[in-house]
Amino acid sequence: MLMRTKSSLERALGVDISIGLEKGEFSVLYQPQWDLFTKQVTGFEALVRWHAPGYGQIPPSEFIPVAEYKGGIHSLGEWVLLTACRQAKSWQVKEGKTCTISVNVSGGQLEDIGFADRVFEILSMTGLDPKYLELEITESIFLRDLSTILPLLEGLRKEGVRLALDDFGIGFSSIHHLSRLPLDCLKVDQSFVRFLDSPKTKTVIQGVANLAKELGLRTIVEGVENKDEEFTLWELGLNQAQGFKLSPAVPAEKAIRFFNQKVV
Numbered sequence: 001m002l003m004r005t006k007s008s009l010e011r012a013l014g015v016d017i018s019i020g021l022e023k024g025e026f027s028v029l030y031q032p033q034w035d036l037f038t039k040q041v042t043g044f045e046a047l048v049r050w051h052a053p054g055y056g057q058i059p060p061s062e063f064i065p066v067a068e069y070k071g072g073i074h075s076l077g078e079w080v081l082l083t084a085c086r087q088a089k090s091w092q093v094k095e096g097k098t099c100t101i102s103v104n105v106s107g108g109q110l111e112d113i114g115f116a117d118r119v120f121e122i123l124s125m126t127g128l129d130p131k132y133l134e135l136e137i138t139e140s141i142f143l144r145d146l147s148t149i150l151p152l153l154e155g156l157r158k159e160g161v162r163l164a165l166d167d168f169g170i171g172f173s174s175i176h177h178l179s180r181l182p183l184d185c186l187k188v189d190q191s192f193v194r195f196l197d198s199p200k201t202k203t204v205i206q207g208v209a210n211l212a213k214e215l216g217l218r219t220i221v222e223g224v225e226n227k228d229e230e231f232t233l234w235e236l237g238l239n240q241a242q243g244f245k246l247s248p249a250v251p252a253e254k255a256i257r258f259f260n261q262k263v264v
């Protein structure tokens, strides 16, 4: 087996993302999200992977920043969105199963004024109802020009697309920003879960849960790895979870088994 070395990043820097897309080197995996109260799987997050020949799998944390820097993020992001929406619709049609599909969107994509139109085009092409699509934006958008991003987000939400704030709590958000963004969901960053033994962390998470409730937002906690964490988060009033406790991100054909499964 080939070892992935530091040079995978160098390679990523030297390679055009669009060439990788043309060659079919990218794939999308799906990680289930479940309701902490009903224990049912409610949706999946689409997570992109790059299988670069000779270098194995390069993680998105390495190539997404490169794609943002070099400009390939637009074509890659659209491809992920199309693939994920097509998959969600196919699960509906072939399996009779509806679920939310969450797709990560980078700040660079949101600065493109044509982005919302591309989303609507993809929804119409795939036939997916906008209410089943949740776009995940990160707190880094607060460093960008919100005067163009805000109307774009409002336009998407007006048409029924849901919006989640990803990696909440470790970035640049403030309570003021939370009240301005047209959000449906807060995704609490997994770093909180790693310190769940600390009474202070519990208090902070409970505060986040209460704030989200007051703002009418759902909460999903990322990085839930075991039953104890799951139980504590349920006790603290969080709504949903995602993490290795149930499953890592898996190919679509493996994800299907989660539809009929109660999370134990």
Ligand code: C2E
Pocket (backbone or CB within 6 Å): 031, 046, 047, 048, 059, 060, 061, 064, 077, 080, 104, 105, 106, 136, 166, 167, 190, 222, 223, 224, 225, 242, 243, 244, 245, 248, 249
């Ligand atoms: P994210 O959106 O916050 O995704 C969650 C990350 O946490 C994923 O890493 C997932 O595999 C990992 N994870 C899930 N459950 C657990 C757990 O229980 N424990 C631990 N330790 N980790 C867990 P992944 O797939 O490597 O993605 C990393 C980041 O890359 C994502 O963070 C997201 O910001 C970005 N990314 C992935 N796919 C896309 C994409 O299609 N577009 C954009 N713009 N960014 C993407």
Ligand code: MG
Pocket (backbone or CB within 6 Å): 045, 104, 136, 166
């Ligand atoms: Mg995400």
Ligand code: MG
Pocket (backbone or CB within 6 Å): 166, 167, 187, 189, 222
């Ligand atoms: Mg996250």
